[in-house]
Amino acid sequence: MLTRQERVNSGFGAASTAAQVIAGIDLTGRSAIVTGGCSGLGRETVRTLRAAGAEVVVPARDVPRAQRALDTIEGVQVWPMDLLDPASIDAFARRFLATGRALHLLVNSAGIMANPLARDARGFESQFATNHLGHFQLTARLWPALAAAGGARVVQVSSLGHRYAPVDFDDPNFERRPYAPYVGYGQSKTANILFALGLDERAREAGVRAFSLHPGSIAETGLGKFIPRQNLVDAGVISADGSPILDPARQLKTPQQGAATIVWCATSPTLDGLGGLYCENCDVAPFMAETIDETGLSDALRLTGVMPYAVDPANADQLWTLSERLVGLSFL
Structure with missing residues (x-):
């Protein structure tokens, strides 16, 4: 039985x-821990959580660079971690556990999109490894x-791009099928949603609930650096001079608007007692039966749902x- 994707009328x-x-x-x-917290949507999420009083730790591959990016947000801690390096993930987690603190909010926001084929040291395709497996570990x-939090939330930042592809369970790392960047991205974003669903089912008895979401399409994040600029112009995402086009009705948002659904999933009391849901525009998303391909960016922006x-x-x-x-661990 599929999840019940029913709106909660959040306001x-x-x-x-x-x-x-x-x-x-x-x-x-x-x-709170926010991966990808030194840029784009992650940084706006960090800014918002800190303003509400949370203690926030941001993992980063380049700590000095991340600290510079976050220097206007007082009190954020930046610790080293690379989602493509299992040893660094374990080291980060050991460091946090050693503090004795409970973790109330885990926002898994870091990601890469539609890049040329690359593999980590284990041979795993980089989008699946970064966007899903690293966050799973x-x-x-x-x-x-x-x-230990007695009521934690885990938020998986997915994307409308999950419609590009389901997870290929027989060949997730493109070892036998031709590599297609958008298929790899779609698979990893589908994995984000499925991970939230699986985690919520296993963790709810411990008081941990999980959600996934599409934040919107935010040109200012840099996530789409591998998308040809003319494609973005043709789709009406940016103007001819490269300026972002803002139209929330088409999911074209500012970083502050894009971070809203992330923060809503992480903190809204409206979601108390719920979990495993895919959200967008600060509410639970409906089902969607249409698929899109890499040439259908403008069509993708008019679609909603999961x-x-x-x-x-x-x-x-x-x-x-x-x-x-693949990760070599037993979890719950």
Whole structure:
């Protein structure tokens, strides 16, 4: 049975900002980790959580660079970690667990998109390894701190791009099939949604709930650096001079608007007692039956919702088993 993707009528929408959705919520005494927190949507998420009183740690491959990017946000801690390096993930988690702090919010936001074929040291395709497997391992290693929170949330930042492809469980790392950048990206974003679904099912008895989401299309993040500029112009994402076009109704948002659904999933009391859901525009998303391909960017921007294959518990279980095998750990 698929998840029940039913709207909760949050009162917010596509144009809402992170500051608006967190208004009145006090996170004093709460701990948060935000991957990808030194740029784009991650940085706006960090800024918002800190303003509400949370203690925030940001993992980063380049610590000095991340510290410079976050120097206007007081009190953020930056620790070294690389999602393509399993040893660095384990070291980061050990460091956090050694503090004795509970972890109330884990926002898995870091990601790469549609890049040329690259592999990590294990031979895993880089999008699947960065966007999914690294976050799977990080969440597993941080589990004691999440369980200790007595009510934690894990937020997986996915994308409308999950519609490009389901997970190929027989060949997730493109060892036998031709590599296609958008197919790899779509697979990794589908994996984000399935991971949230699988985690929520296994973790809810410990008080840990998980959500996934599409934040919107934000030209200012740099995520789409491998997309030809003319494609973005033709789709109406940027103007001819490269300036972002803002139209929340078409999912074209500012970073503040894009971070709103992330923050809403992480903190909204409207979601208390719920989990495993895919969200967009600060609400639970409906089902979507249409698919898109890499040439259909303009069509993608008019679509909303989640593909049924991304919220299928059987697929979530299969991904969980595959992820444990590839990462080499047993999680829950």
